[in-house]
Amino acid sequence: MNETSIRVEQVGKRYRLGRTQTARYRTLREELLQLPRRLLASFGSGAEPADEFWALRDVSFEVKRGEVLGVIGRNGAGKSTLLKILSRIVDPTSGGADLYGRIGSLLEVGTGFHPELTGRENIYLSGAMLGMSRREVNARLDEIVAFAEVEKFLDTACKHYSSGMYLRLGFAVAAHLNTEILLVDEVLAVGDAAFQRKCVGKMAEAADGGRTVLFVSHNLGAVGSLCSRVLWLDQGRLRRDGPGREVIEAYLSDVTSGAGGVVTAAAPAGPAWITSACLTDRGGLPRQAFSMTELLRVECEYQVEQPGGFTLSLQVKEFDFSPVVHCTSGDAGFAVPGAAGRHRLAAEVPGLQLYPGRYWLRLALTHTATGVQHELDGIGFQVEQDFALCSRPLPRQAGLFYRAATWAMLPPPSP
Amino acid sequence: MTVDTPPPHVRIRPARGWLGLRLGELWEYRDVLVMLAARDIKLRYKQTALGIVWVVLQPLVAGLIFAVIFGRFAGLPSGGHPYLLFVFAGLLVWHLFAGVLQRAGNSLVAEAKLISKVYFPRLLIPCAAAAAALVDYAVSLGVMAVLLAWHGVWPGWWLALLPVVTLLTLALAVGISLWISALNVRYRDFMYALPFLIQVWMYASPVVYGLEMIPERWRGLFAFNPLVGIIEGNRAALLGGGDAVLSHLLIPALAAGVVLVSGAYFFRRVERSFADNL
Numbered sequence: 001m002n003e004t005s006i007r008v009e010q011v012g013k014r015y016r017l018g019r020t021q022t023a024r025y026r027t028l029r030e031e032l033l034q035l036p037r038r039l040l041a042s043f044g045s046g047a048e049p050a051d052e053f054w055a056l057r058d059v060s061f062e063v064k065r066g067e068v069l070g071v072i073g074r075n076g077a078g079k080s081t082l083l084k085i086l087s088r089i090v091d092p093t094s095g096g097a098d099l100y101g102r103i104g105s106l107l108e109v110g111t112g113f114h115p116e117l118t119g120r121e122n123i124y125l126s127g128a129m130l131g132m133s134r135r136e137v138n139a140r141l142d143e144i145v146a147f148a149e150v151e152k153f154l155d156t157a158c159k160h161y162s163s164g165m166y167l168r169l170g171f172a173v174a175a176h177l178n179t180e181i182l183l184v185d186e187v188l189a190v191g192d193a194a195f196q197r198k199c200v201g202k203m204a205e206a207a208d209g210g211r212t213v214l215f216v217s218h219n220l221g222a223v224g225s226l227c228s229r230v231l232w233l234d235q236g237r238l239r240r241d242g243p244g245r246e247v248i249e250a251y252l253s254d255v256t257s258g259a260g261g262v263v264t265a266a267a268p269a270g271p272a273w274i275t276s277a278c279l280t281d282r283g284g285l286p287r288q289a290f291s292m293t294e295l296l297r298v299e300c301e302y303q304v305e306q307p308g309g310f311t312l313s314l315q316v317k318e319f320d321f322s323p324v325v326h327c328t329s330g331d332a333g334f335a336v337p338g339a340a341g342r343h344r345l346a347a348e349v350p351g352l353q354l355y356p357g358r359y360w361l362r363l364a365l366t367h368t369a370t371g372v373q374h375e376l377d378g379i380g381f382q383v384e385q386d387f388a389l390c391s392r393p394l395p396r397q398a399g400l401f402y403r404a405a406t407w408a409m410l411p412p413p414s415p
Numbered sequence: 416m417t418v419d420t421p422p423p424h425v426r427i428r429p430a431r432g433w434l435g436l437r438l439g440e441l442w443e444y445r446d447v448l449v450m451l452a453a454r455d456i457k458l459r460y461k462q463t464a465l466g467i468v469w470v471v472l473q474p475l476v477a478g479l480i481f482a483v484i485f486g487r488f489a490g491l492p493s494g495g496h497p498y499l500l501f502v503f504a505g506l507l508v509w510h511l512f513a514g515v516l517q518r519a520g521n522s523l524v525a526e527a528k529l530i531s532k533v534y535f536p537r538l539l540i541p542c543a544a545a546a547a548a549l550v551d552y553a554v555s556l557g558v559m560a561v562l563l564a565w566h567g568v569w570p571g572w573w574l575a576l577l578p579v580v581t582l583l584t585l586a587l588a589v590g591i592s593l594w595i596s597a598l599n600v601r602y603r604d605f606m607y608a609l610p611f612l613i614q615v616w617m618y619a620s621p622v623v624y625g626l627e628m629i630p631e632r633w634r635g636l637f638a639f640n641p642l643v644g645i646i647e648g649n650r651a652a653l654l655g656g657g658d659a660v661l662s663h664l665l666i667p668a669l670a671a672g673v674v675l676v677s678g679a680y681f682f683r684r685v686e687r688s689f690a691d692n693l
Contacts, residue, residue, distance in 0.1 A: 089530075090687075091429055093429060101422035102422065112529055128444075
């Protein structure tokens with residue numbers, strides 16, 4: 001069980017800036033006009049042209065069979081590029097990789113689905129594209145349908161599906177691929193909590209079955225609970241490779257120390273998504289350290305595509321990913337603005353009196369009608385001791401919430 | 416999970432030099448070809464109330480219009496056949512050729528989302544588009560059969576030529592489409608040039624007129640258009656007879672072979688950069 005499943009050596013991917021943004025393709029005219037300049041440039045000093053950048057550079061690692069490897073990093077760190085190279089969708093510019101086993105990749109839920117086709121037709125189409133033969137799909141059709149919970153709608157066109165059903169069916173096909181290697185990108189960014197639990201469960205099952213899983217996610221809780229080993233990519237380079245908890249912890253302290261504590265997320269397809277969030281003090285200034293009794297204020301910005309009702313929930317988590325506090329806008333009777341466009345919100349949580357240490361915050365925006373959720377995870381913060389509250393050191397293993405109890409002496413027991 | 420067979424080894428390196436056709440891989444992914452073609456065909460008939468009627472109507476109406484304008488008003492010669500049959504026999508195979516070019520030429524750009532999210536040999540995309548065009552052709556052949564029966568024309572043994580001509584047309588069209596679709600990813604100019612090319616090519620080919628319209632001394636040069644041989648061949652196969660038809664097919668066969676093989680090699684060489692350029 002100690003054989004290499006994936007070996008990545010010095011892999012790099014260079015993009016031209018102009019082509020990754022608005023105009024990826026060129027016209028012949030442009031090309032002809034640029035020809036003299038390009039020729040001249042190739043005689044130049046060999047310096048890297050300003051309009052090129054490395055999305056990934058000199059990344060090397062090895063994965064053993066049956067290992068579940070998490071990949072984390074900020075937006076644009078090269079996580080998706082790495083997965084695209086390993087799934088053979090794009091070519092590396094330098095270096096290379098060797099994969100031993102059939103590769104199943106899920107870079108988007110519902111790859112190859114067409115809204116006009118029925119659920120059944122889409123299962124076969126998507127299955128074929130992911131590398132399943134018709135026979136294999138036939139053999140697993142019942143399982144796939146049961147996992148996706150779409151039995152009744154199997155012969156209905158997918159355009160009539162709710163977004164939840166669509167997601168479940170898309171994931172179900174990929175989850176039942178029988179490949180030795182599974183590459184999964186950010187499938188947990190959308191979908192309701194039940195769907196996310198199902199996905200994580202299915203991936204854990206795959207790993208138990210001896211399959212190698214490479215899992216990219218912003219959901220640090222899921223990465224932490226699923227992956228024993230984590231890679232942290234930073235600006236295209238491998239910053240850290242080690243035990244899950246350790247790497248996540250290092251990543252979180254880095255994320256919150258830079259960029260004024262603002263955490264941003266990539267825009268997935270969905271009714272709405274949180275674009276950025278930041279912890280601040282009472283006055284709205286970004287902060288990453290709070291005293292035990294201090295009010296915790298979070299500002300977030302979100303984008304609504306499909307107008308409707310939304311609830312925003314926030315959750316404080318401990319470093320081992322166990323939830324500590326959870327509150328929702330619904331509980332407070334607050335109506336989250338749901339008109340199309342960008343909105344900003346602030347939530348204030350009164351002093352929680354948490355024990356000193358590192359914690360992190362997770363925000364989730366849920367579309368009421370469909371239950372589809374977008375979450376922004378990993379907004380880390382530090383709680384510092386409030387010596388006015390308690391002067392003795394408070395070790396974390398002793399407790400989670402600090403409360404000063406009132407003490408009273410009772411009359412001695414009667415003999 | 417079986418442990419007895421060693422897992423396949425996938426090597427990922429920057430693409431350099433010619434990569435070959437890797438036919439084994441194409442075969443491995445044959446289900447994708449079938450599913451994509453089936454999807455295209457289903458989509459075509461699913462949301463239209465008249466469905467197959469459109470496929471019948473399109474060439475039929477075009478044939479009737481040409482028959483009235485060129486056959487009746489302009490009085491173009493039709494080699495002794497009823498002009499409707501004459502023009503329809505040419506139009507049929509022309510529609511197959513142009514249909515493949517149109518569908519397959521833009522197919523990669525149309526499937527951009529797929530290409531950026533999942534791996535399979537990209538060559539299958541234009542091929543699936545061509546397969547869908549072939550189904551339309553089969554339907555129009557049915558219309559042709561009815562027209563022939565109506566006029567009491569029976570081509571006899573000449574009919575055996577039909578699959579040969581069809582295959583040549585398909586090979587030629589797919590070959591050209593491979594070049595165009597791959598170039599279209601990089602230079603979108605091809606998307607705009609294609610309809611123009613198709614239109615000009617149609618009038619440069621004997622679809623609505625017969626070869627006898629071309630002055631004798633130009634005919635040799637004219638025959639370098641591979642569509643000349645194909646259309647003449649198709650007429651011979653469906654209407655029976657014709658002179659020197661087999662020699663006519665030599666140029667299309669040669670052209671189809673060259674274009675298909677070179678197109679496939681070129682496509683396989685550049686297909687790995689598609690996701691970066693779409």
